[in-house]
Every structure is written in structure tokens, then in C-alpha cells.
Amino acid sequence: MNTNGNIYQQYAYSYPHKQAYRELPPMTLAEVWQQQPIHNLFAYLHLPFCEMRCGFCNLFTISNPKTGVQEYLQALQTEAQTYRDVFPDLQFEAYAIGGGTPTFLDVDDFEQLLSIFKQDLGVDTHGKYGSIEASPKSITPEKIALIETYGIDRVSIGVQSWLEAETKSLGRPQTPELAHEAIQQLVLSDIPEINIDLIYGITGQTQQSWQYSLEKTIDFQPVEIFLYPLYTRPLTGLEKMNHTQADHRLALYRFGRDFLLSQGYEQVSMRCFRKANTPYPATTYKSAIDNMVGIGAGARSYTQALHYSTHYAVNRKAIKAIIKNYYLKNTADFNQVTYGIYLNKEEQCRRFIIKSLIDGGRLDTELFELHFKTKITDFPLINDLFEQGWLVQNDSIIQLTAAGMEMEDFIGPALFSSQINLLMQEYELS
Ligand SMILES: C[S@@+](CC[C@H](N)C(=O)[O-])C[C@H]1O[C@@H](n2cnc3c(N)ncnc32)[C@H](O)[C@@H]1O
Numbered sequence: 001m002n003t004n005g006n007i008y009q010q011y012a013y014s015y016p017h018k019q020a021y022r023e024l025p026p027m028t029l030a031e032v033w034q035q036q037p038i039h040n041l042f043a044y045l046h047l048p049f050c051e052m053r054c055g056f057c058n059l060f061t062i063s064n065p066k067t068g069v070q071e072y073l074q075a076l077q078t079e080a081q082t083y084r085d086v087f088p089d090l091q092f093e094a095y096a097i098g099g100g101t102p103t104f105l106d107v108d109d110f111e112q113l114l115s116i117f118k119q120d121l122g123v124d125t126h127g128k129y130g131s132i133e134a135s136p137k138s139i140t141p142e143k144i145a146l147i148e149t150y151g152i153d154r155v156s157i158g159v160q161s162w163l164e165a166e167t168k169s170l171g172r173p174q175t176p177e178l179a180h181e182a183i184q185q186l187v188l189s190d191i192p193e194i195n196i197d198l199i200y201g202i203t204g205q206t207q208q209s210w211q212y213s214l215e216k217t218i219d220f221q222p223v224e225i226f227l228y229p230l231y232t233r234p235l236t237g238l239e240k241m242n243h244t245q246a247d248h249r250l251a252l253y254r255f256g257r258d259f260l261l262s263q264g265y266e267q268v269s270m271r272c273f274r275k276a277n278t279p280y281p282a283t284t285y286k287s288a289i290d291n292m293v294g295i296g297a298g299a300r301s302y303t304q305a306l307h308y309s310t311h312y313a314v315n316r317k318a319i320k321a322i323i324k325n326y327y328l329k330n331t332a333d334f335n336q337v338t339y340g341i342y343l344n345k346e347e348q349c350r351r352f353i354i355k356s357l358i359d360g361g362r363l364d365t366e367l368f369e370l371h372f373k374t375k376i377t378d379f380p381l382i383n384d385l386f387e388q389g390w391l392v393q394n395d396s397i398i399q400l401t402a403a404g405m406e407m408e409d410f411i412g413p414a415l416f417s418s419q420i421n422l423l424m425q426e427y428e429l430s
């Protein structure tokens with residue numbers, strides 16, 4: 001297995017990537033979900049709006065839409081009701097509200113969004129474990145109060161860096177004072193878990209400035225901290241600025257990891273660090289095998305054999321068109337699936353392995369073998385990963401070693417099938 005010196009290939013948090021999705025012959029929701037369990041689901045809601053378009057970000061979102069927010073919320077409600085009408089027994093065990101930036105909405109619209117999720121889709125936001133994304137600029141005491149009222153367990157907020165020169169170089173105008181005030185409010189609230197995102201590998205960032213951002217972050221003692229290596233992706237502001245500098249991500253990763261481990265945090269995955277002795281609230285939902293219902297433009301939904309979503313794009317014009325198309329949809333349109341990808345058994349096995357290793361750091365071989373009636377060692381790549389010293393097995397659990405964890409963005413893509421790689425390449429060339 002040769003890295004050719006580039007271990008930063010891609011963050012494989014899902015598989016297959018939406019770049020591999022294609023047009024499908026139309027099917028109704030009932031046809032898609034036939035014989036699929038609908039009682040142990042994850043619910044996801046996507047709000048594709050932000051107050052700014054950060055230079056590094058290629059997520060499915062647009063900044064400051066002048067019109068269309070109310071239309072979007074109404075369409076979201078229709079989509080949620082369509083699911084409920086077709087499947088009155090849908091049951092969600094965990095959830096996330098993401099984007100974009102859900103807190104971009106003004107207070108009334110934000111309340112409407114939460115109500116659609118709870119009342120129309122039927123997510124028990126109090127009883128089940130769930131998370132919402134926020135940005136320092138858009139979070140306010142009123143929105144925090146609503147998050148508390150709805151019993152949402154976790155808020156994830158992007159700081160990226162505590163130095164203004166660095167957020168500026170990322171193409172994200174944000175002052176440290178603004179981030180400080182936002183996080184202070186969150187820490188003092190009744191929300192049980194706060195997560196703070198930081199980025200390393202920024203132009204001009206040094207070990208010293210990285211240490212400063214890490215120290216400022218742990219001053220707040222958030223339950224979780226995510227450390228993201230910077231990626232400069234096609235069609236983003238950063239790519240257009242054409243920044244080049246020596247790649248110091250691995251050195252900064254190791255420094256950040258060792259620092260957080262020395263400060264009472266445990267490492268869950270390459271990016272995720274969690275305060276010691278704060279286990280995740282119990283949920284029966286298992287992301288490697290269980291299904292997901294996603295609502296909103298850009299959201300995906302997963303059954304075992306079919307993943308589907310609205311169309312995918314990165315540039316503003318195309319995203320705007322997809323959002324507009326979304327809010328013109330009626331019940332009959334929401335009942336039709338037309339874009340996605342089928343997963344044969346081999347792809348389902350690959351997905352299980354990728355989700356288990358990259359997302360949560362542990363692969364349950366008993367669950368794998370029970371679910372797929374195949375031995376994990378039938379995948380030669382797993383044996384290669386053991387030979388590299390990147391995996392270790394304790395009883396039935398396979399985990400990444402420390403050496404493996406820092407290679408996650410190489411290991412994930414190495415597990416993609418050639419067919420999925422081909423579809424993704426075709427998309428990039430189109
Ligand atoms: C949905 S955003 C976070 C929530 C919110 N919209 C905000 O920006 O504060 C998820 C996180 O992914 C990370 N991220 C996104 N694109 C990235 C990139 N190209 N390189 C590194 N990290 C990235 C950032 O840390 C970002 O906070």
C-alpha cells in the first residue's frame with residue numbers, strides 16, 4: 001500500500017460520495033422502503049443557508065439568500081409530512097440538524113424549522129440523542145433558548161482558529177471576540193454537549209499559533225473538539241486564491257492530538273476528541289447498518305441497498321437552482337426518488353467497514369459477519385491494513401492503531417471500490 005507521500009486524500013465520512021450518485025428511474029417512497037426497517041432510523045434535516053461562504057467550504061449551501069427562505073421552510077414541511085403520510089410508523093432513534101448553518105435563520109424561522117422536525121417529521125428531540133450545527137455569528141440567546149426548549153443534546157460550532165489573521169486567510173471573516181461571546185453563551189446554557197471545530201494546516205499557521213488555538217478552546221472545556229486538516233477543494237474561494245505553502249498538516253495533527261490527550265481528552269477518531277469519562281448517551285442506532293431519512297435540499301437518505309438525495313453541486317449557481325427546484329416541489333414530487341445509487345452486497349460491506357473505522361474508530365466483526373454472512377477477512381484490504389500496522393484486533397473488535405488513525409484520510413479512500421472511484425472521476429470531469 002503506497003501513499004506516494006500524500007495521506008490527505010479525502011474525509012470519507014460517508015460512502016459512496018454524492019459524486020457517485022446518478023439519475024434513477026423514478027420510484028415511490030413506498031417502493032424504495034419496501035421491506036426496509038423503519039423503526040431504528042436516523043433523522044437528518046439540511047438547511048443549505050449560511051451568513052457567509054467560507055473560503056475552504058464546499059458543503060451544499062449558499063450564503064445570504066435574498067429570497068426563498070420561507071418557501072424553503074414550507075417545502076421542508078411538505079416533505080416531512082409526505083414521509084409521515086406514507087409511513088405513519090416511522091421511528092427515529094437519533095438525529096442531526098445540519099447544513100449550512102441552521103442558526104442562520106431568524107428566531108421565528110428557526111422555531112418553525114425545529115417544529116417541522118418535531119411535529120411534522122415526528123422526531124422526539126427530547127427523548128433521543130441529537131445534534132445541531134451553529135456558527136458564532138448566527139447563534140443568539142433566543143436561539144439557544146429554543147435549542148434548550150427542544151431538548152437538543154449537542155451544539156457543534158465552527159471556530160476554526162482563534163487568530164483573526166488565520167480565519168481571514170481561510171476566507172472566513174470572524175473575530176475571536178465574536179467566537180468567545182458565542183461559546184461563552186453556549187457553555188453557560190443547559191445544553192449538555194458543546195463541540196468546537198478547529199482547522200490545522202492554515203497558511204501562516206505555526207505550531208505556536210496552533211497551540212494558542214487549542215489552549216483557547218480547552219479553556220471552555222467543551223465535551224468534544226473536532227480537529228480538521230485543511231483541504232483546498234475545487235471551486236472553493238481558497239482554491240481560487242491559489243494559496244500554496246509547505247504541507248505541515250501531519251506535524252500539526254500530531255501536536256494537536258498529543259496536546260488534547262495530555263489535557264484529559266480521549267481520541268475517538270482522527271478528527272474527534274472527547275472529554276474523558278463522558279460516554280455517548282445510549283442509542284440503538286448503528287450508523288454502519290441502520291437506515292436514515294434526510295429531508296431538505298442536499299440531504300441524503302439511506303436504505304441498505306439504495307442511497308438517494310436531491311441533485312448534487314458545489315458552485316453557487318447550480319446549488320441555487322437545486323434549492324429553487326426543491327421549494328417548487330409538491331407532495332407527489334416528494335414521494336418520488338429519482339437520484340441516487342444502488343449498493344450491491346460488496347458495496348454495502350465496504351460501507352460498513354469505512355463507516356466503522358473512519359466515523360467511530362471501531363469495527364464490530366461479529367455484527368459484520370452476522371449482518372452480511374461473510375467473513376471480514378474475505379476483504380483482502382483488511383489484511384493489508386493489518387500488515388501496515390494500522391489495525392489491531394481485540395476479541396471481535398478491530399480498531400485503528402495510533403499510526404492508523406493519522407492515516408484515516410488515506411485508509412478511507414483506499415477502501416473505495418474501483419467502480420465508485422470511476423463514477424466520482426466522471427463527475428469531476430463533467
Ligand atoms: C457544517 S461546518 C460547521 C458549522 C457552521 N456552519 C460553521 O461554519 O460554524 C462543518 C465543519 O467542517 C470543517 N470543514 C469544512 N470544510 C473544510 C475544509 N475544506 N477543510 C477543513 N475543514 C473543513 C470546518 O471545521 C467546519 O466547521
Ligand code: SF4
Nearest residue numbers: 050052053054057100
Ligand atoms: S463552514 Fe459553515 S458557515 Fe462556512 S460556508 Fe461552510 S457551512 Fe457555511
